[in-house]
Amino acid sequence: MSGRLPFREWVASLQERVEKALARHLPSAETVPARLHRAMRYSCLDGGKRARPLLAFAAGELCAAPAEKLEIVSCALEMIHAYSLVHDDLPCMDNDVLRRGRPTCHVEFGEATALLAGDALQTRAFELVAGENLGAPVVQIEMLRCLARASGSLGMAGGQAIDLDAVGRSLDLPELERMHAMKTGALIRAAIRLGALCGEPLSEPSKEALDRFGQRVGLLFQVVDDILDCTASTAALGKTAGKDSAADKPTCVGRMGLERAREFAGRLREQALESLQGFGERAGRLVEVTDFIARREF
């Protein structure tokens, strides 16, 4: 039924659904220690494009996955993503004060609470995927491995570390792609894989095609991020614009210039869509989400 909703409405309905599910799957703001739980809720609720949940739900449509399961993996993905933002914004990292149009977590709650909130969000994500409502343990274990690999030292956290080490240094394009693939791409790929794991098993060739799609769309997401960091306003982004170039961070735009970065994004979009061709109409939402990511302005 949701398959028939126009894209914008589908996005809005999922964003609302994920928001409600996150509110339910996080400890209440009154649960002791209340300050920590308020910081966790502050960092997850009321915002974000929910790009990873959109991809998980869209991938779930390929495999007739039930929405209840997609909701849970979406919450776990958002918690991992939120934890990484909270820690990334800390003074010892990017030292940023604005996120999703509001003060960052450590500005609002202090550094120590923000540190612990990030830590506990990561834990809660794994706890959710290990929870009772997700179905067969053998599939949950596969999901947990996928989520851990994507977010650990060979995935997201490792990408952050490479990013740190690269400040002021020039990365060549393969190095830059590798960093992006880890820092942002890994969790995007995991979102797609986790969405698919919520439904009927895919054949090996289908899995591989979907993972090729995930690779391309993950890189696309980051290249568009780099472009927006240069071209969009702080107000539009809800986070500090221009900070990557100001901090002399390696970005695609810095490496290849704005025009070639746009061309690169266009190629990645085409490659992503090509990987979906074998799926036919079942991949309709994935096509739409790809265009949403390619054309987003925030």
Place this chain on the structure above:
Amino acid sequence: MSGRLPFREWVASLQERVEKALARHLPSAETVPARLHRAMRYSCLDGGKRARPLLAFAAGELCAAPAEKLEIVSCALEMIHAYSLVHDDLPCMDNDVLRRGRPTCHVEFGEATALLAGDALQTRAFELVAGENLGAPVVQIEMLRCLARASGSLGMAGGQAIDLDAVGRSLDLPELERMHAMKTGALIRAAIRLGALCGEPLSEPSKEALDRFGQRVGLLFQVVDDILDCTASTAALGKTAGKDSAADKPTCVGRMGLERAREFAGRLREQALESLQGFGERAGRLVEVTDFIARREF
């Protein structure tokens, strides 16, 4: 066979075993990003009493658990413990410079790398328990839930948050016990439970008795920590002595004085040992580890 080793030798052999397993289960120091992986290895290897692994192995003896499985859960427990120490030592938390007789992780590698190393150690812990060598997914899921509950916002991280909020405030004894039960006790209990989950299933009454033991020994561990913070030297502890009272943190010694804290520790030891009575000789190692924890001087 290890059942016949004298206690000191058993401890030494397990410490060596866990050290080697950790070295194997962490990415090598050369794996990109190398600095991050060096920081992760620095924080886990070459030190610590390995109290949680000792408890896991001792609980494993109750259930004829294979050493290969106990080794894996021990590594996961040590990674969670190490991540909490790395983050706890950061300037925005305890701002400590000495740990296990060496500079803390952020002193050695910088704050940003220490933050990411802690993050990635947590992830790796969950990845290990979801790994291929641990056996039945349905048991792994139970282990993962146990580990997540023990370390998240209602366990270890929550206890840290209560500790933070309590600086300079006076907690009454039930509040103090609750904080300790979360901050240190939860992961100690999890160690015992995870050890038991590596072996043959226990009956419900046995599970409950073992968990009562875990509660008492977890609290005992922290009360002894509080006592040592007051009475032992920095050299003996390998970490800054006297820092809790200097920071005006709530401790048992601060609450009840040194003598009554010692009596309290004695009572907790007795209660812990009472919970083991039904197990007979199979609990031999647990009895020894309890005495080791009660009498430790570092």
